[in-house]
Amino acid sequence: MQTKLNLRKVLALGATLAMLATSALASSTSSWPVYGGNANHNSVVSGAPTSIATGYPKQLNLTSTTGWDGVDNVPVMQTVDGVTYAYVLFDGYGTNGAQVVKVNCATGGEVWRTTAQQTPGSLNAKSGFQLSTPYLDDSTGTLYVGVISAYTYDPDTDEYLQNSKSKILALTNLDAAQPTVSEVLINIDGQINTPIVKYGSYIYFGTWPGGSNAGKYYQVDVSTTSYTYKTFTPESYGFYWAGAVKSGNYIYFGSDNGKLYWRRAGTNFDSSSAGGVLDLTDTTIGGASDAGNVRSTVMLDDGKLYFTSQGKYLWCCTIGSDGAPAISWKVSLDGTSTSTPTKVGDRIYVGYYSGFSAGGVQCVGASGSHTVTTVASGFPVQCSILVDGDGTGTDYLYFNTNSDSGAGYCYSYNGSTGTSVWSTDGDTYALGGMAYDNGYLVFGNDKNHLYVVK
Numbered sequence: 001m002q003t004k005l006n007l008r009k010v011l012a013l014g015a016t017l018a019m020l021a022t023s024a025l026a027s028s029t030s031s032w033p034v035y036g037g038n039a040n041h042n043s044v045v046s047g048a049p050t051s052i053a054t055g056y057p058k059q060l061n062l063t064s065t066t067g068w069d070g071v072d073n074v075p076v077m078q079t080v081d082g083v084t085y086a087y088v089l090f091d092g093y094g095t096n097g098a099q100v101v102k103v104n105c106a107t108g109g110e111v112w113r114t115t116a117q118q119t120p121g122s123l124n125a126k127s128g129f130q131l132s133t134p135y136l137d138d139s140t141g142t143l144y145v146g147v148i149s150a151y152t153y154d155p156d157t158d159e160y161l162q163n164s165k166s167k168i169l170a171l172t173n174l175d176a177a178q179p180t181v182s183e184v185l186i187n188i189d190g191q192i193n194t195p196i197v198k199y200g201s202y203i204y205f206g207t208w209p210g211g212s213n214a215g216k217y218y219q220v221d222v223s224t225t226s227y228t229y230k231t232f233t234p235e236s237y238g239f240y241w242a243g244a245v246k247s248g249n250y251i252y253f254g255s256d257n258g259k260l261y262w263r264r265a266g267t268n269f270d271s272s273s274a275g276g277v278l279d280l281t282d283t284t285i286g287g288a289s290d291a292g293n294v295r296s297t298v299m300l301d302d303g304k305l306y307f308t309s310q311g312k313y314l315w316c317c318t319i320g321s322d323g324a325p326a327i328s329w330k331v332s333l334d335g336t337s338t339s340t341p342t343k344v345g346d347r348i349y350v351g352y353y354s355g356f357s358a359g360g361v362q363c364v365g366a367s368g369s370h371t372v373t374t375v376a377s378g379f380p381v382q383c384s385i386l387v388d389g390d391g392t393g394t395d396y397l398y399f400n401t402n403s404d405s406g407a408g409y410c411y412s413y414n415g416s417t418g419t420s421v422w423s424t425d426g427d428t429y430a431l432g433g434m435a436y437d438n439g440y441l442v443f444g445n446d447k448n449h450l451y452v453v454k
Contacts, residue, residue: 029079029080029081029082029438030078030079030437030438031076031077031078031079031136031138031437032075032076032077032078032435032436032437033076033077033078033135033136033137033138034076034133034135034136034195034196034197034198035074035133035195035197035243035297035340035384036297036299036340036384037386037435037436039197039199039245039246040245040299040300040301041243041245041297041298041299041300041340041384042299042300042301042342042343043340043342043384043385043386043387044342044343044344044386044387044388045386045387045388045398045436046388047388047439048386048388048396048398048410048436048439048441049410049422049439049441049453049454050396050410050412050421050422051421051422052422052453052454053454056452056453056454057408057424057451057452057453058105058108058451058452059108059449059450059451060103060108060110060449060450060452061447061448061449062088062090062092062099062101062444062448062449062450063090063092063096063448069090069091069092069127069128069129069446069448070090070091070129070429070444070445070446070447070448070449071088071089071090071432071443071444071445071446071448071449071450072090072091072129072130072131072431072432072444072446073089073130073131073132073133073134073195073432074133074195074383074432074433074434074435074443075087075088075089075435075442075443075444075450076133076134076135076136076143076435077105077136077435077436077437077438077440077442078136078138078437079437079438080175083104083106084104084105084106084437084438084439084440085102085103085104085105085111086102086103086105086435086440086442086450086452087100087101087102087103087134087136087143087174088100088101088102088103088442088444088450089130089132089133089134089145089147090130090444090448090450091125091126091127091128091129091130092448096115096116096117097116097117097122097123097124097125097126097127097151098117098123098125098126098127098130098147099113099114099115099116099122099123100113100114100123100134100143100145100171100179101113101114101450102174102179103442103450103452105437105438105440105442105452105454108452112176112177112178112179114171114178114179114181115178117151118151121178121179121180121181122181123145123147123169123181124150124151125147125148125149125150125151125167126149126151127147127148127149130146130147130148131148131191131192131193131194131240131241131432132145132146132147132148132192132193132194132195132196132205133195133196133243133432134146134196135195135196135197135198135203137198140172141172141173141174141175142170142171142172142174142222143170143171143172143174143179144168144169144170144171144184144196144198144203144222145168145169145170145171145196146166146167146168146169146192146196146205147166147167147169147192148166148191148192148193149163149164149166150163150165150166150167150186151163163187165186165187165188165189166188166189166190166191166192166207167183167184167185167186167187167188167192168183168184168185168186168188168192168196168203168205168220169181169182169183169184170182170183170184170222182225184220184222184227185218185220185227185229188207188218189207189209189216190207190208190209190210190213190215190216190238191207191208191209191210192205192206192207193206193207193208193239193240193241194206194239194240194241194242194243194244194253194297195241195243195297197243197244197245197246198222199246199251199265200265201221201222201223202219202220202221202222202265202266203218203219203220203222204217204218204219204220204244204251204253205217205218205243205244206218206238206239206240206242206244206253206255207238207239208238208239208240208256209238210238212236212237212257213236213237213238214233214234214235214236214237214238215233215234215237215238215239215255216231216232216233216238217231217232217233217239217244217253217261217263218230218231219231219232219251219263219265219269219270230267230269230270231270232261232263232269232270232275234255234259234261234277236257237255237256237257237259238255238256239253239254239255239256240256240293240295241295241296241297241338242254242255242294242295242296242297242298243297243298243340244297244298245297245298245299245300245305246265246300247300247303247305247319247323248319248323249264249265249266249323250262250263250264250265250275250319250323251263251264251265251269252298252300252305252325253298254294254295254296254298254307254309255293255294256293256294256295257281257293258279258280258281258287258291258292258293258294258309258311259277259278259279259280259294260277260278260280260294260298260305260307260315260317260325261275261276261277261278262275262276262277262278262323262324262325263275264323275323276324278317278324278325278326278327280294280309280315280327285326285327286327286328286329286330287327287330288311288313288330290311291309291311291313292309292310292311292312292313292336293309293310294307294308294309294310295309295310295338296308296309296337296338296339296340296341296384297340297384298340299340299341299342299343301343303318303319304316304317304318304319304328305317305318305319305325306340306341306343306348307340307341308333308337308338308339308340308341308350309337310336310337310338311336312332312333312334312335312336312337312352313330313331313332313333313337314330314331314333314337314341314348314350314364315327315329315330316328316329316330316366329370331364331370331372332372333350333352333362333364333372334352334359334360334362334372334374335352335353335354335358335359335360336352336353336354337350337351337352337353337382338351338353338382339351339352339381339382339383339384339385340384341364341384342384342385342386342387343366343391344387344389344390344391344395345366345390345391345392346365346366346367346391347363347364347365347366347391347395347413347415348363348364348365348366349361349362349363349364349375349385349387349395349397349413350362350364350385351381351382351383351384351385351399352381353380353381353382353402354380355380356380356402356403356404356429357379357380357403358377358378358379358380359377359379359380359381359382360374360375360376360377360378360379360381361374361375361376361377361381361385361397361399361411361418362374362375363375363413373416374418375397375411375413375418376397376409376411376418376420379401379403379406380401380402380403381399381400381401381402382402382431383399383400383402383430383431383432383433383434384399384433385397385398385399386398386399386433386434386436386441392415393414393415394412394413394414395412395413395414396410396411396412396413396421397409397410397411397412397413397418398410398434398436398441399411399433399434400430400432400433400434400443400445401430402429402430402431403429404428404429405426405427405428406426406427406428406429406430406445406446407423407424407425407426407427407430408423408424408430408434408441408443408451408453409422409423409424410422410423424451424453427445427447427449428445428446428447428449429445429446430443430444430445430446431445431446432444439454440452440453440454441453441454
């Protein structure tokens with residue numbers, strides 16, 4: 001049993017405030033609100049730093065612990081009245097559990113953080129890792145957060161009880177001294193390990209129950225606080241890092257066991273006739289028997305879907321008039337990949353890895369014979385690559401490395417050669433990747449160290 005807290009009135013007040021909250025982001029001039037920075041998840045940026053400014057990088061130690069708990073997703077960002085902020089979901093496990101912190105990127109200081117587990121204003125979860133990248137809704141001033149290993153408040157016993165469930169929370173009043181935390185959906189089976197995305201009035205995310213057990217993909221209507229939802233359940237396997245993208249009327253997302261699913265958005269999302277599955281292991285349609293798990297978010301560019309799989313492949317799929325995808329081409333990479341591709345011009349950049357010591361970044365030609373060139377190597381890269389450039393001349397690439405000396409890097413690539421431009425000091429495993437807004441790059445690692453680079 002957990003410490004008793006009398007929160008009936010607090011929760012009721014929080015729900016009321018959430019409903020009445022006005023937009024905290026009305027004067028936002030730019031933002032990085034979602035995984036990949038935009039609705040298509042193609043991480044192309046402009047004005048990113050090609051040198052590190054004096055006084056940077058700024059390092060914030062979010063907790064005093066040093067285990068594998070930490071920042072294992074990508075921050076989201078916004079600039080309001082010229083001031084740039086990052087919202088970071090992390091897990092302090094041995095201290096305060098899962099928390100969100102709002103950081104002023106110019107000063108490196110905390111604006112606020114949600115309170116410790118089992119207290120008012122807390123996320124009430126404690127796992128050691130939180131893999132779901134939040135979604136920042138600029139239009140309503142709401143930050144949607146998915147957490148695993150949740151504590152649930154029981155008003156009948158006036159206690160917090162921990163379980164293996166996951167939940168979705170909404171943080172509002174983001175410009176106040178402390179945000180309001182309210183529940184969107186609770187008691188979700190499996191881990192929420194995918195980014196949260198939003199199209200229209202719906203947020204989407206998937207769950208991973210482990211092994212070959214079937215997860216669910218959720219569509220939740222957040223236009224009212226009724227939060228009605230529909231789910232899609234495959235025959236087997238779940239969804240890990242596999243964020244969704246929308247093209248036309250359809251939502252596309254990958255899964256473990258080498259599948260790409262599509263579902264019609266809206267009222268028919270859960271209908272058996274509202275979509276289908278593309279089996280990437282089917283060699284008769286251009287697949288590969290060793291396709292592996294799709295553990296990257298799907299990226300959309302010019303009507304085509306791009307993603308990677310753990311069988312060491314980069315995939316490109318076209319979309320038919322009925323919404324059904326078909327394999328256009330695939331190419332073998334030098335290692336396993338969970339990296340969402342980034343495309344500029346005829347260049348597609350992806351990270352790859354082999355364990356925690358080897359890997360790098362490769363550039364694949366989007367046309368012709370799809371030539372693969374290694375841009376950087378010698379370290380594992382599981383994140384997506386931020387790219388400043390247009391695919392002609394010199395592009396600048398930004399990423400971090402998931403090794404015991406993980407760091408943030410900038411490389412240049414001129415179409416034939418990759419060159420190191422700058423890096424932060426080696427620290428520890430940095431899994432999730434960078435976010436960018438208004439000249440600032442932000443990323444975290446497994447020691448709960450948050451880095452801001454300008």
